[in-house]
Amino acid sequence: MNAPCALVIAPHPDDEVLGAGGTIARLAGDGWRVVVVVVCSDLPPTYPAGIAEEVEAEAREAHALLGVAVSEFLHLPSVELSRGAVTTLNGPLQALVEEHRPTLALIPFPDRHVDHRTVFDASMVVTRPVGAGRDLRTVAMYETVSETFWNAPGAEPTFTPSWHVDITETVRTKIDAFRCFASQLQPDPGPRSVRALESLAGFRGSQVGLSSAESFQVVRSVSPVGPVMGG
Template sequence: MTTLVIGAHPDDEVLGVGGTIAKLAAAGEEVCVLIVTDGSSTQYPGDRVKRAQKKGELEACCRTLGVGAVVHGDLPDMQLDTVPHTKLNDFIGDHVATWRPDTIYTHYPDINRDHVRLFESTLVVARPRPGAFVRRLLAYPTPSATEWDVPLLKRPFVATCYVDIEAHLETKIEALACYDTEVRPYPHPRSAEAIRAIAAGCGVKVGLRAAEEFMLLRDTAWA
C-alpha cells in the first residue's frame, strides 16, 4: 500500500495530513510526499538561502513523520495560476506514475489559488480510467487557508471521513516545529497550540480525542 500526499507549499503536508502520515508510516505503509512549488520565490524573491532553508525544513519534517520519499518541486510559489495547466498535470502525473499510489491526499480548493490549481490537476491525474491504480482520492483542509475562506463564494469544506491521530499528535507537532519559517505564535492556526485545538475539535465530532478530517472524493477500492 502506497499513499501520496500532494501539497503546494512546504508545511502543507504536515498541517493537513501530518498525523495521518505518521500513523501510516508507523504501521509500515509507504508514504510519499510531493510538494510542487519552491515555497519561497514570492515571499523571498531571489533568496537562494531561504530556498535551501525551506527544502531543509521540508526534509526534516518528513523524516520526523516517517515519510519514505519526498520531492520538492521548483514551480513558482503563489503563482501556480501562471503555470500552464498541462505543465502542472505532467509534473504531478510523472511522480504519480513513478510511485503508483493507491491513495492520494490533495488540497481542498480554498482561498489559496495554488491550492485550487493543485486540486484541479490532481483530479486530472487521478481520473478513474480502466486499469487506474489510484483507488482512493481525498481532499484535506489546510489551517490558515481553508477556514479563512468565505462560504458564500464557494461550497465550504465538509468532512466525510476522520482519522484517529491521538497516538501521533505529538509527532505531528514535532514535525511542524521543523518549519522555523512558517510556525507562528498562538492563536495563529500554524502554532502548536492551534494544531492541538484543531485536532481536538475534529475528534469530538466523532468521539475521538484527536483526529484529522478529510473529504472523500472517490473510492473505487471495492469496485
C-alpha cells in the same frame, strides 16, 4: 508483497504536515510507503533569496520525523503557479502517479489560496480512474489551517469532512514535525501555532468520539472489502 503506497500532494512545504501529518505518521507506522510531492517554492524575485532552500530543509526534517519514504520537490514558483502552462504541473504529477502507483491520494482542498486551487485542479486530473489512476482506491482532500477556513460561505466551496482518521497516537509526532518549520511556526493565537493544531485535532476528534483526529473530504472511495485507506 509490496507495501501499499500513499501519495500526498502539497502546494507548499508544510501544507502536508498541517493537513495530514498525523495520518502520514500513522500510515508510515503501519507499513505504508508514503510519497510526498511539494509543488511550490518561494523563489526570487517574489521572495528573498535563500528562503526556498531554508523551508525545503525544514520540510525534509519534518518528513523524516513522519516516516516519509520519498520527498519530491517540483520547485515551481509560489503564487505564480496559476500563470503557468497546465502541462508544467500536470506532467510531473502524472509521472509520479505512474511511477509510484499509489492506492491512496491525499490532495489539497480548493481554498482561498490560489496555489491550493491550482494544485487541486491538477490533482483531480492526475488521480482520474484511468491508467495508473485505476490503482487508486481512495482520493480525499485535506484541510489546511489558515487557508481552508477563510473561504467565503456560500460564494466558495466549504470544507465538509466525510472521513476522520484517528491520530491519537501520532498527534505529538505531527506537532513535532511542524515544529521543524521554524520559519512558518506562529505564536498563539496564530492559525499556524501549536495550540491551533492541537485544538483542531481535538475538535475533529470530538466530532467522531476520538481524542484526536484529522478530517478529510472524500472525492471517491472504492472499498467493497477492507479498510477505506485502500490497503
